[in-house]
Amino acid sequence: MSIVLPRSEGVTMAPARTDVDAELREVYDAHYGRLAGWTNRLVGDPDLAHDLATEAFVKLVREWGRVDEPKAWLYAVTANLVRDHWRKRGREHSAYLRHEGGAPAEGRDDPDVATQVSVRTAVQSLPDRLRVAVLLYYFADLSVGSVATQLGKSEGAVKRDLFEARKSLAAMLEGAR
Incomplete structure (x- = not known):
């Protein structure tokens, strides 16, 4: 015997998983291409850009119930991922300069501004x-x-x-x- 509980007035039931999947698909279809293109302009590497955009969407899936504006949230998260990438590249560059002594290659003039x-x-x-x-x-x-x-x-x-x-x-x- 199963018990059926009546629906109370004003109580919202959690959306079905298929509704969430459809909403996520809609957000993905609407924003992924532009987000990946935007990220590519920032990092200059299409493969890395797609990786960062995908990572932002993975985070969106985890946080879906707490996100009010998916587009703004995605761009903010991706901006943070790009910032982390730039920091890592800066550390790598500093390490390279320490290793190589920071000496410029012979015969090369410093480029102008x-x-x-x-x-x-x-x-x-x-x-x-x-x-x-x-x-x-x-x-x-x-x-x-x-x-x-x-x-x-x-x-x-x-x-x-x-x-x-x-x-x-x-x-x-x-x-x-």
């Missing part, structure tokens, strides 16, 4: 608090409100960070002319 500085390297050189705001606002095309929500800051703080970032980027890129 115009060939050294690109928008990517300029953005990478920003402090974390500015870089993530720039990535989410300009490259992920999120609103100031969405960026503020994802970073846990006020909209005014995000606007200030974007202003400071633009000022820093302008100074860095001015010498690249």
Whole structure:
């Protein structure tokens, strides 16, 4: 004998797994391609970009019930993964310079600023608090409100960070002319 409990008014039942799968598929279909393309522009490696975008979606599956804005959440998580990648590359570069003594190859002149500085390297050189705001606002095309929500800051703080970032980027890129 089985017992059937009546449904109470105002009590929401958990969605069926197939509903969640369909919602996740819809988010994936809507955002994966652009997210992977955005990430590729940041890291300059399509395979790594797809790996990072996929990792962000794996994290989304784990956190699905707690995510209000999947697009903003995905871009914020991916920005953090890209930041971790850049940090790792920076540590690898430092270790390489220590190992090789930092000596430039013979017969090579130092490149001028115009060939050294690109928008990517300029953005990478920003402090974390500015870089993530720039990535989410300009490259992920999120609103100031969405960026503020994802970073846990006020909209005014995000606007200030974007202003400071633009000022820093302008100074860095001015010498690249």
